[in-house]
Amino acid sequence: MNEYLDIVLRSLAVYAFMLIAIRITGKKELSQLNTTDVVLILLISNAVQNAMVGNNTSLSGGIVAAAVLFILNYLLKKLMFKNKLLRDLISQQPEILIRNGKLNFEMLSKLDITNEELEEAMREHGVEHYKEVKLAILEVDGNISIITGDQHLKQSQYKRKKKHKSLGDLN
DSSP states (O other), X not given: OOHHHHHHHHHHHHHHHHHHHHHHHOSHHHHOOOHHHHHHHHHHHHHHHHHHHTTOOSHHHHHHHHHHHHHHHHHHHHHHXXXXXXXXXXXXXXXXXXXXXXXXXXXXXXXXXXXXXXXXXXXXXXXXXXXXXXXEEEOTTSOEEEEESSSSOOOOSOOOSSOOOOGGGGO
């Protein structure tokens, strides 16, 4: 078999495996990397490198493997945007953790979210007590969004990466 076709097929297999592994481990881990998670990512990347390129340690072999991963990721995102079934299969759904001040203990337990983690998210959103929370949601990116029941919603410490025009700028 052509050595570059071999790299393409190996890269596709590794990408599929990693996608499934990340899907199974859950979304909470995506936003909360700690030291052990960084070490795991480094070790996984080293472990799968050989699985993708085999004996080919050339620059061109590495570039082919990286190109396959970028192209596959781009195509998968396009397909997910257009196909709800695929999007639902690959992406996770937001999960409600608190509704109207009542904790969803079953969901918190299922997602392995500790009381301390939930309280930290509440503090980051300027909320002291569970009773003040109208809705707390574990988003698909692993962050916890909190909406209070107040008329004046509390400002979150979360900062968006992209600048958006304010309503005043649209006129």
